[in-house]
Amino acid sequence: MIQLKNVSKLYESKEGNVLALKNINLTINKGDIYGIMGLSGAGKSTLIRCINLLESPTNGEVWVDGVDLTKLSHNLLRQSRRNMGMIFQNYHLLTSRNVEKNVAYPLELNNVKKHEINERVEQLLQLVGLWEKRKHYPSQLSGGQRQRVAIARALATNPQVLLSDEATSALDPITSRSILNLLQEINEKLNITVVLITHQMEVIEQICKKVAVLKDGEVVEEGSVHQVFKTPQHPYTKLLLGNKGLEKHQPIPLDLFRNVKAGGL
Numbered sequence: 001m002i003q004l005k006n007v008s009k010l011y012e013s014k015e016g017n018v019l020a021l022k023n024i025n026l027t028i029n030k031g032d033i034y035g036i037m038g039l040s041g042a043g044k045s046t047l048i049r050c051i052n053l054l055e056s057p058t059n060g061e062v063w064v065d066g067v068d069l070t071k072l073s074h075n076l077l078r079q080s081r082r083n084m085g086m087i088f089q090n091y092h093l094l095t096s097r098n099v100e101k102n103v104a105y106p107l108e109l110n111n112v113k114k115h116e117i118n119e120r121v122e123q124l125l126q127l128v129g130l131w132e133k134r135k136h137y138p139s140q141l142s143g144g145q146r147q148r149v150a151i152a153r154a155l156a157t158n159p160q161v162l163l164s165d166e167a168t169s170a171l172d173p174i175t176s177r178s179i180l181n182l183l184q185e186i187n188e189k190l191n192i193t194v195v196l197i198t199h200q201m202e203v204i205e206q207i208c209k210k211v212a213v214l215k216d217g218e219v220v221e222e223g224s225v226h227q228v229f230k231t232p233q234h235p236y237t238k239l240l241l242g243n244k245g246l247e248k249h250q251p252i253p254l255d256l257f258r259n260v261k262a263g264g265l
């Protein structure tokens, strides 16, 4: 379980101070696919980066599986971070390493034995449908394939949590759908908690069970996706959803693209 308790984040600079998060309280249960949505500048990236303390909150506590990460030493925090994989809009792959070496990288850093690395890399590349492309370099892959490599790498250390920072924002709708299906499969098969941020309502609608709506650094509404999309309470949520409320807009069936060959996207 992930709990954010009274989390605030103040960015200070000579250009001026920005209070990016204001007293955030959130509980994300194990096995959830939890979406955080909001417009540009709402504080989504800051919030997701506070979960693994890539960004240190100015105030508040971040509890993951019973441990307050804000109280950990540097070394213990590094160990805890192995429990949380992260993927990004721009993939962040190492361009000088081929697919299998990218996935192996976190395992090499953790001094895992060579034969275990090989086994794990094969499992992960089979899972994301890219075993055949293991010798390819990132520049030889499509955006969707790069994101699959990034997902495999994020899962290398067997994390319990996967954080997704706008992971499908740069992809076309069909490729985006295939990546979301993969995240859902990972959630179901491996029981990994997925936390994602996005400005795209359809992403939330497609795979999330729960959602928090972020506006100017504050959570203005939270609940099950069904409830929030069907009967949004806050004017900002209503504005974001526009005519996409569940009553007016039925999502595309989840399995529509399941049969599209993964490696081709």
Ligand SMILES: Nc1ncnc2c1ncn2[C@@H]1O[C@H](COP(=O)(O)OP(=O)(O)OP(=O)(O)O)[C@@H](O)[C@H]1O
Binding pocket: 011, 012, 013, 018, 019, 020, 038, 039, 040, 041, 042, 043, 044, 045, 046, 047, 199
């Ligand atoms: N390192 C930083 N220094 C100063 N201000 C920052 C920094 N990072 C973010 N901010 C500010 O904090 C606020 C929230 O930014 P954040 O990137 O978290 O929002 P976001 O919802 O992820 O936006 P986007 O969807 O455009 O990425 C913005 O006003 C932004 O300018």
